Amino acid sequence: MKSYRIACIPGDGIGKEVVPAGQAVLEALAAAQRGFRFEFSTFDWGGDWYRAHGEMMPAAGLEALRHVDAILFGSAGDPHIPDHITLWGLRLKICQGFDQYANVRPTRILPGIDGPLKRCAPADLDWVIVRENSEGEYSGVGGRVHQGHPIEVATDLSMMTRAGVERIMRFAFRLAQSRPRKLLTVVTKSNAQRHAMVMWDEIAVQVAQEFPDVKWDKELVDACTARMVNRPASLDTVVATNLHADILSDLAAALAGSLGIAPTANIDPERRYPSMFEPIHGSAFDIMGKGLANPIGTFWSCVMLLDHIGESEAARQLMQAIEKVTADPRLHTRDLGGKATTEEVTNAVCALLAQNDRLRVA
Ligand code: IPM
Ligand code: MG
Numbered sequence: 001m002k003s004y005r006i007a008c009i010p011g012d013g014i015g016k017e018v019v020p021a022g023q024a025v026l027e028a029l030a031a032a033q034r035g036f037r038f039e040f041s042t043f044d045w046g047g048d049w050y051r052a053h054g055e056m057m058p059a060a061g062l063e064a065l066r067h068v069d070a071i072l073f074g075s076a077g078d079p080h081i082p083d084h085i086t087l088w089g090l091r092l093k094i095c096q097g098f099d100q101y102a103n104v105r106p107t108r109i110l111p112g113i114d115g116p117l118k119r120c121a122p123a124d125l126d127w128v129i130v131r132e133n134s135e136g137e138y139s140g141v142g143g144r145v146h147q148g149h150p151i152e153v154a155t156d157l158s159m160m161t162r163a164g165v166e167r168i169m170r171f172a173f174r175l176a177q178s179r180p181r182k183l184l185t186v187v188t189k190s191n192a193q194r195h196a197m198v199m200w201d202e203i204a205v206q207v208a209q210e211f212p213d214v215k216w217d218k219e220l221v222d223a224c225t226a227r228m229v230n231r232p233a234s235l236d237t238v239v240a241t242n243l244h245a246d247i248l249s250d251l252a253a254a255l256a257g258s259l260g261i262a263p264t265a266n267i268d269p270e271r272r273y274p275s276m277f278e279p280i281h282g283s284a285f286d287i288m289g290k291g292l293a294n295p296i297g298t299f300w301s302c303v304m305l306l307d308h309i310g311e312s313e314a315a316r317q318l319m320q321a322i323e324k325v326t327a328d329p330r331l332h333t334r335d336l337g338g339k340a341t342t343e344e345v346t347n348a349v350c351a352l353l354a355q356n357d358r359l360r361v362a
Pocket of ligand 2: 246
């Protein structure tokens with residue numbers, strides 16, 4: 001039987017609740033499908049590890065993850081540790097260390113979910129945002145001089161490389177090509193940023209020539225926010241820089257009803273390294289430890305994980321179970337205006353997966 005090694009990194013806050021929930025759902029799926037199994041290993045890196053060891057993960061941590069088939073990540077963020085330390089010490093260390101340069105963020109209004117857009121039918125909002133995940137505004141290049149003095153200077157340099165832009169454009173065009181509408185919007189800000197973003201636009205034109213069947217357009221990032229609200233159906237696949245896509249994807253998640261639902265995949269398309277799957281909601285310290293976290297973002301991330309490792313039938317079944325659960329308002333967590341707990345939602349998804357199994361055997 002096929003066996004997949006999955007590294008679980010719950011991290012901080014509600015990550016510690018939703019990652020075990022994701023693991024339970026994957027176990028239930030493997031038990032129902034019977035064609036494969038998972039070997040999980042859990043790494044307790046994050047804020048608590050930092051307090052004990054002075055770093056978010058051990059120096060040799062990447063080596064420990066190097067040969068797994070996928071990573072399931074919860075969140076990194078701690079109210080007592082500066083955000084740039086938690087981010088750079090764990091999540092970005094893995095994303096950049098494993099050159100997971102394509103960050104993929106699908107957004108849909110799932111059945112039973114009430115989005116804030118009044119004139120938007122659920123089918124009008126079906127997007128995948130592709131976020132450049134290795135450079136740009138998150139390159140980490142910059143510094144501070146004259147710290148604390150009146151003449152202090154600080155810079156954060158956005159680095160764009162031709163190779164980096166080409167590979168994310170190619171990834172986005174390929175993804176757009178694989179979707180029914182074959183439609184890509186390239187987000188830019190080349191009116192104001194007249195060097196790197198102009199190169200970004202030029203590379204889009206070049207790469208587009210390799211994909212004559214993909215329709216594409218260009219949109220300025222500010223105008224794109226308005227278009228997402230006013231004309232959601234005019235978008236399908238969207239590619240943007242690291243920071244632009246960070247912002248657009250929160251807007252997308254909110255327009256789809258809740259940040260608690262949105263999934264993401266940090267992918268190394270060349271499969272030199274493991275890819276990492278995580279909900280986008282973050283550590284949410286205000287609700288941690290109360291069993292209130294919505295595990296759907298993690299479950300949907302598990303769907304992406306399954307697709308990535310090639311178990312697409314299992315991915316389809318899990319997505320179906322997720323949609324059955326969101327369709328039932330009694331199974332909505334607090335972020336969706338409901339009263340259900342993390343455990344109730346998890347049990348409901350697991351029960352549906354087991355039911356599929358019984359139907360199959362019958
Ligand atoms: C995301 C998050 C992170 C980011 C935070 C936690 C630093 O907002 O994955 O979108 O900005 O990349
Ligand atoms: Mg974000």
